[in-house]
Amino acid sequence: MNAATQPVIETLGLVKDFGRTRALDGLNLSVAAGEIHGFLGPNGAGKSTTLRVLLGLIRPTAGTARVFGLDPWADPVATHRDIAYVPGDVSLWPNLSGGEVIDLLTGLRGGADGNLRRELIEEFEFEPRKKARTYSKGNRQKVALIAAFARPARLYLLDEPSAGLDPVMDAVFRRHIERVSRGGATVLLSSHILSEVEQLCDRITIIRSGAAVETGTLSELRHLKRTHFRVTGLAEPARLAALPGMHGISIDGAAAEFDADAADLGAVLAGIAESGISGLSVAPPSLESLFLRHYSDGNGRKVL
Amino acid sequence: MHGVLRLALFQTRRDRVTLPVWILSITLLGFATSSAVVTQFGDEPSQAAILTLAASNPAFLFLRGLPDGTGVGAVVFFQGYAFTAVLAGLMSTFLVVRHTRTDEELGRAELLGSVPLPRAASLAATLLLGAAANLLLAVFVAAGFVAAGLELPGAAGAGAAVGAVGVFFVGLAAVIAQVLPSGRSANGAAAGLVGAAYLLRGVGDALGTPAADLLHVSSAWPSVLSPIGWGQRVRPFTGSDLSALLVLLAAALVLATAAVLIRQRRDVGASILPQRDGRERAGAGGTSFVGLAWRLQRSTLAGWSVGAAVLGAVAGALGPLVSETISSVAPLRDLISRLMPGGQTGLIDVFVTALLGVAGVFAAAAGIQAVLRMRAEEIEGRAELLLAAPLSRGRWLGANLFVAALSAVVVSGTAGVSAAIGLGLSGTANGPAGSVVPAALAHVPAAFVFLAAASVVFAFAPRLSVLLGWGMLAAGLVLGEFGELFGLPVWLQDVSPFRHSSAMPVEPFDPAGALGLAVIAAALAALATYVIQRRDLTA
Numbered sequence: 001m002n003a004a005t006q007p008v009i010e011t012l013g014l015v016k017d018f019g020r021t022r023a024l025d026g027l028n029l030s031v032a033a034g035e036i037h038g039f040l041g042p043n044g045a046g047k048s049t050t051l052r053v054l055l056g057l058i059r060p061t062a063g064t065a066r067v068f069g070l071d072p073w074a075d076p077v078a079t080h081r082d083i084a085y086v087p088g089d090v091s092l093w094p095n096l097s098g099g100e101v102i103d104l105l106t107g108l109r110g111g112a113d114g115n116l117r118r119e120l121i122e123e124f125e126f127e128p129r130k131k132a133r134t135y136s137k138g139n140r141q142k143v144a145l146i147a148a149f150a151r152p153a154r155l156y157l158l159d160e161p162s163a164g165l166d167p168v169m170d171a172v173f174r175r176h177i178e179r180v181s182r183g184g185a186t187v188l189l190s191s192h193i194l195s196e197v198e199q200l201c202d203r204i205t206i207i208r209s210g211a212a213v214e215t216g217t218l219s220e221l222r223h224l225k226r227t228h229f230r231v232t233g234l235a236e237p238a239r240l241a242a243l244p245g246m247h248g249i250s251i252d253g254a255a256a257e258f259d260a261d262a263a264d265l266g267a268v269l270a271g272i273a274e275s276g277i278s279g280l281s282v283a284p285p286s287l288e289s290l291f292l293r294h295y296s297d298g299n300g301r302k303v304l
Numbered sequence: 305m306h307g308v309l310r311l312a313l314f315q316t317r318r319d320r321v322t323l324p325v326w327i328l329s330i331t332l333l334g335f336a337t338s339s340a341v342v343t344q345f346g347d348e349p350s351q352a353a354i355l356t357l358a359a360s361n362p363a364f365l366f367l368r369g370l371p372d373g374t375g376v377g378a379v380v381f382f383q384g385y386a387f388t389a390v391l392a393g394l395m396s397t398f399l400v401v402r403h404t405r406t407d408e409e410l411g412r413a414e415l416l417g418s419v420p421l422p423r424a425a426s427l428a429a430t431l432l433l434g435a436a437a438n439l440l441l442a443v444f445v446a447a448g449f450v451a452a453g454l455e456l457p458g459a460a461g462a463g464a465a466v467g468a469v470g471v472f473f474v475g476l477a478a479v480i481a482q483v484l485p486s487g488r489s490a491n492g493a494a495a496g497l498v499g500a501a502y503l504l505r506g507v508g509d510a511l512g513t514p515a516a517d518l519l520h521v522s523s524a525w526p527s528v529l530s531p532i533g534w535g536q537r538v539r540p541f542t543g544s545d546l547s548a549l550l551v552l553l554a555a556a557l558v559l560a561t562a563a564v565l566i567r568q569r570r571d572v573g574a575s576i577l578p579q580r581d582g583r584e585r586a587g588a589g590g591t592s593f594v595g596l597a598w599r600l601q602r603s604t605l606a607g608w609s610v611g612a613a614v615l616g617a618v619a620g621a622l623g624p625l626v627s628e629t630i631s632s633v634a635p636l637r638d639l640i641s642r643l644m645p646g647g648q649t650g651l652i653d654v655f656v657t658a659l660l661g662v663a664g665v666f667a668a669a670a671g672i673q674a675v676l677r678m679r680a681e682e683i684e685g686r687a688e689l690l691l692a693a694p695l696s697r698g699r700w701l702g703a704n705l706f707v708a709a710l711s712a713v714v715v716s717g718t719a720g721v722s723a724a725i726g727l728g729l730s731g732t733a734n735g736p737a738g739s740v741v742p743a744a745l746a747h748v749p750a751a752f753v754f755l756a757a758a759s760v761v762f763a764f765a766p767r768l769s770v771l772l773g774w775g776m777l778a779a780g781l782v783l784g785e786f787g788e789l790f791g792l793p794v795w796l797q798d799v800s801p802f803r804h805s806s807a808m809p810v811e812p813f814d815p816a817g818a819l820g821l822a823v824i825a826a827a828l829a830a831l832a833t834y835v836i837q838r839r840d841l842t843a
Contacts, residue, residue, distance in 0.1 A: 055692050058840040077694050085692035091685035093600065094409070094486065097582025100590055100599075107591020108693035129581040133409060133486060144689070157692075 006069055008033050008155055008186040009054060013063035016049055016210075023049040025210035026063065031188055031203075036181050038197030039190040041207035047190040048088050050207070051157050054188075055085060067155065084109075084148035088159035088190070090140040092132035098143050099128030105147035112150040120146040123172045138164040149176045156180060156187045162196060174200060195284055226259040229268070233278025243271040307421040311429035312436075315403050319433070326395040327441050330388055330466070335448035337384035340790045341376055342453050348374050355379070356518040361651070363658035366510040366618070369536055370521045377458040377541030380449065383789070385465065389532045390502050392441060392470035396434055397494035400477035403430040406487030408573050417572050424567040427478065431560050434474030442467025454541075461540025468552040469535045473498060475559030482566040485579040492607055499611055503618070504530035510622060510655075531555070593695065593703035601674045605711045608670035612663045612719035619659035619719075620726020620740070656723060656740065657810040663719030664747025664805060665781060667712040671755030672773050674708035679762055679769045683843055691841065698833045705759055705829055712751035720744025743808035749821035750801035754780065756828035763835035766842050 009031035016024040024046045031037040041047050052058045053065050056072030056079060065072060072079040092101050102121075106112035121128055124142045132140070141164045148156060156177075162170045177187060177200055191197050197204055204221060206214040214221055226247060232255045234240070240249055240256055245264025250257050260268040272280070316323075345351045355371040358364040365371075369386045372378045404427055407413040416426055446463030450456055477494040484490040508527025515521065527533035537548035566576070589595035678701070681687040691697060720741035727740060758773035765772070783792065784802035797803055801824075804817040 052688070052841070055688075057688060057691060076691070077696050080692060080694035083692065083694075085689070087685060087688050087692075089685055090689075093596075093686065095488070095582075095603075096599065097584065099584040100582060100586040103586030103591055104596055105689060105693070107586065108593070108690065108695060110694075111591070128584050131579055131582050134579060 006033075007031055007066075009037075009065075009067055009188060011050070011053070011063065011065045014050070014053060014060050014065055015062040016046075016053060016058065017061045023210055024053070024060070024063075027207065027210060028212050029205055029215075031186060033186055034181070034184055035202045036177065036187040036189060036200050038201035038204040039188055039207065040192070040194065040197050040204055041190075042192055045207045046210040047192075047207060048159055049210075051085070051087075051159050051188070051190065054157060055080070055083070080109075082154035083157060084151070084153035084155070085157045086141075086144040086148050086159060086161045088163070090137075090144045092135065092140055092143060094131065094133035096132055097129050098126065098132060098135065098139070101132060101143050102128065102147045102150065105144075106151050109151055109153075112147075113152070117146070117150040120150055120176070123175075124169060136164075138166065138169070141165060142169070145173060145176075149180070152183070152185075153180075154185055156185060156189075158187065158189045160191055161189065162191075226261055227265060228257070228259050228283040229272070230257045230281045230283075231255065231272055231275075231277045231279065233276065234272075235276045237275075239275060240271070243268050307419070308425050308428045308432065311416070311421070311426055312432045315429055315433050316436075318403075319399065319437075323395075323399070323437055326391070327437070327444055330391045330395070330441060331444040331448040333391070334384055334388055334445045334462075334466075335452050336786075336790060338376070338380040338449050338452035338454055340786075341380045341383060344789070344791060345379055346376070351375070351379050352519060355382070358382070359514045359518045359521050361654060362510040362622070363655040365512060365521060366506040366622075366655070367658060367662070369505070370509050370512060370523055371519060372539050372542050373519050375541055377449075377454045377462075378539075380452075380454060381458075381462055381539075381541055385462065385536060386502060386505065386532060388445065388466050389469040389535055390498055392438065392466045393473040393498035393501065393532070394495060395441070396438060396470040396473040397477040397480075397498060398491060399434055399437060400430055400474055401481050401487055401490045401494060403433070404478065404481040405484065405490040405575075409485075409487050413572055422568070423572075424564045427564060427567045431474060431478060431563075434478075435471055438467040438470035438474065441470060457544065458541035461538055461544050461546065464546065464549055465535040465538040465540060468549040468556075469501075469531050472531045472552045472556045472559075475556035475563070478563035479559050479566070482563050482570070483576040485575040485577060492603070496607060496611075501530045501532045503614060505533040505536065507618060507622065508533055509536075510618075593690070593700050594706060596690075597674065597677075597704045597707040600677055601707050601711060604673055605670055605714060608666050608673075608711070608715045609718045612666050612715045613722040615659050615663045615666070616719035616722030616724075616740075616744070617726045619656045620723035620728075621730050622655070622726075652727075653809050656727075656743070657807050660716075660719055660723065660740075660744045660747065661802070661805075661807065663716055663744060664751060664802065665777070666719070667715040667747060668751035668754040668777055668780075670715045671708040671712040671751050672758045672777055674704060674711050675755050675758040675762060676770055676773045678704050678759075679766060682766060682841060685843070687841060697836050701759060701763070701833050701836050705755070705832075708755040708759075709752060712748050712755065713745070716744045716748050716751070717741065739809060742813070746806040746808050746813060746818065747802075749818045749825065750805045752825035753801040753821050753828070756825040756832065759832035760828050760835070763832040763839070766839075 007030045009029060011027055011029045014024050014027040015022070027046065027050060029039075029050065039047055039050070049058070053060050054067055054072055056076035059073045067079050068082065070079045096104070102117065103112070106117070124146060126139070126142050126146060132143070135143070141161065145161060148158070162173050165173060177189070181187060189197065189201060198218060201218070203217050204215065205212050234254050234256055237251045237254065237256050240246060240251070240258060243264070244267050245261035246268065247259045247261070345354055351374040355374065358368065358371050367386070369382050371382050407426075413426065417423070442463040444463070445466050446459040449459035449462060473494070476497060477490070480494050481490050484493060504526045508523040508525065508530065509521065511524035511526070512521040513524070523533065523536070527536070531552055534548050534552050538545055590599060678687070681690065690700060720743060723744065724740040754777055757776055758769065761772045762769040780800040780802050783797050783800035787797035787800070801821055804821055806812070806814045806817060
């Protein structure tokens with residue numbers, strides 16, 4: 001495999017046990033150079049554990065992990081040289097100001113780009129003089145994001161980075177993801193919110209109970225997408241069952257709830273329109289409901 | 305009231321491990337001291353001998369307290385009270401800050417602030433828990449003394465004295481928690497005031513006036529300023545004057561009321577001294593592991609250095625003064641000239657040596673604190689941020705060990721310099737005052753061993769590092785300071801690194817001992833650096 005086609009991240013059969021709990025159970029993950037890869041799974045599926053293995057902070061029990069072709073456990077320093085990392089739960093030094101923490105974290109990686117740092121602080125509307133102990137969760141998140149983006153990297157490992165950001169700040173975050181991606185960087189973005197990943201990512205890997213259950217581009221994963229409908233005032237609710245791509249229909253008098261496959265949305269909409277409805281609400285598919293549907297045991301953890 | 309009780313029970317549950325450990329450790333120290341006195345100084349002549357020796361030695365008076373006549377109980381109280389009272393004070397201040405300022409800082413208080421109870425309910429619950437913990441401590445300490453063979457009324461009085469000091473510090477810490485913005489600063493200030501109380505009592509006792517029989521010493525005025533000094537006035541085994549305790553309890557009540565009134569009137573999270581803003585950019589040193597370690601250690605180091613400077617100043621300025629006081633008492637002067645060939649100069653040396661030894665313990669503690677900060681970084685997730693940088697864990701450990709070692713040198717050096725200045729100002733013609741600085745630095749190698757050992761525990765068994773890090777210092781202190789009193793075998797006493805430091809200027813410098821300690825410290829540090837690269841980061 002030559003350098004051009006070599007994946008930036010590649011794990012094979014990754015296993016990590018914490019005592020009697022198996023956090024990773026044979027995880028295979030491959031992220032190609034230059035792509036924005038969504039790493040999707042419910043809480044406790046093993047996303048943060050995977051990122052920690054990729055950083056060489058913890059050693060896999062079995063299997064291999066390669067980042068830039070290097071073993072992060074054996075050679076963390078060389079691996080980290082081109083990585084920017086945002087942990088899921090950002091904890092800062094309470095007696096340092098936000099500006100000092102940003103300088104520390106970028107300084108350890110070789111120094112920030114001064115203009116970028118200034119722009120980021122402005123765009124994120126961040127107050128760098130306050131002591132970290134006074135920051136809210138969102139502000140702590142901003143510190144880690146500014147530090148990650150204020151210096152160019154080849155790989156961005158982001159663990160639920162936009163949790164705690166308001167929609168305006170989330171847009172700033174997305175803009176910078178797109179900026180570094182245009183510059184050729186690779187991004188691994190973990191999340192438990194499908195819609196968040198959908199907008200940004202080229203490819204997605206879904207992880208459950210420490211193993212990858214689905215991986216592919218968004219259109220390849222189309223079959224996972226179902227839209228939730230709630231309709232009222234149906235003249236003949238029983239006719240719903242005859243429509244294509246319908247799942248989990250529950251009827252309560254003239255009201256009904258059901259899920260519809262993305263591919264059959266047109267037929268479904270036409271079908272319910274004919275039934276003379278008086279109210280309609282449509283919800284995008286949540287990852288949690290997807291998991292509940294596809295894997296009835298939820299995120300059950302194997303105990304050794 | 306019902307709600308306050310519920311909160312107090314909840315806080316008790318949070319402390320279900322911490323408080324029993326404190327109470328049992330303090331009880332055990334009291335019990336061990338009294339059984340050691342019972343076995344070693346069981347008869348009156350040997351009691352008289354130790355008391356006379358102490359009355360003639362201001363270092364003894366400074367560290368331990370006032371001799372108060374013969375009798376096993378009186379000797380036990382003299383030997384053990386001051387240390388026990390300091391521990392009761394620390395137990396109480398940490399307890400209060402943990403449930404008040406720290407909870408507010410971490411946002412837990414906000415959660416409880418939404419229940420239908422008065423604003424100060426949680427603080428009232430903490431005060432209640434503090435009082436109950438000290439009542440329990442008083443009962444346990446008394447029971448420990450009785451178990452060691454002391455008579456009940458005296459034991460009860462001694463327990464009450466310790467408990468009352470604890471209650472005073474509950475009130476004081478409650479006020480401090482209203483004043484300072486963070487749990488860390490409140491803990492530091494409160495612990496500093498416990499130290500100041502011990503110090504004031506020590507100064508008062510060292511300057512005290514020995515009675516003609518040399519079996520009693522009455523303290524000088526600085527002792528009145530110290531709550532620990534007030535507890536000592538109880539003299540439970542001879543005079544048993546419990547009215548001194550009323551002073552402590554009344555003061556505690558006033559402080560607690562003040563704290564409650566402040567809490568009723570302030571916002572959650574607010575403090576009388578507000579949180580100031582920091583700098584917008586890190587300084588030149590703020591972008592490296594060493595810079596960070598220094599930044600996080602410097603206020604802690606300042607605290608230990610102030611303590612060491614005060615100790616040094618006491619040693620330098622007070623030594624000559626006390627030796628004059630003592631020499632003015634004729635029988636004492638005779639005794640000293642028989643015991644110490646150097647006479648008055650020898651006495652100053654003993655005093656200086658003892659206090660520099662204590663500064664050496666401070667140095668070790670400052671270093672251990674720097675090392676254990678790595679564990680806090682790991683638990684709270686900040687180590688993950690740091691170690692995602694392209695720098696090895698070995699460098700991270702090395703940076704922290706460097707700052708820890710530097711701290712030990714600074715603390716010892718500060719004590720030495722301040723003692724030298726004190727001796728110079730008091731015009732003691734006791735050799736070059738500069739020789740005191742090397743005497744202080746002679747304790748640095750032992751401090752290195754402690755901080756390097758703490759780093760090995762951190763590397764091998766991170767979850768035990770706080771417990772063992774401080775536990776090793778406590779063990780070293782008990783073996784080194786109390787080993788002889790407890791009659792422990794010499795080889796066991798020799799396990800303590802403190803035993804291998806040169807007690808200068810009384811003893812000459814022992815290069816072999818210092819080198820041995822330094823080599824052990826270096827080997828431990830190398831081991832820790834090797835091991836830390838080979839384990840998972842564990843919360």
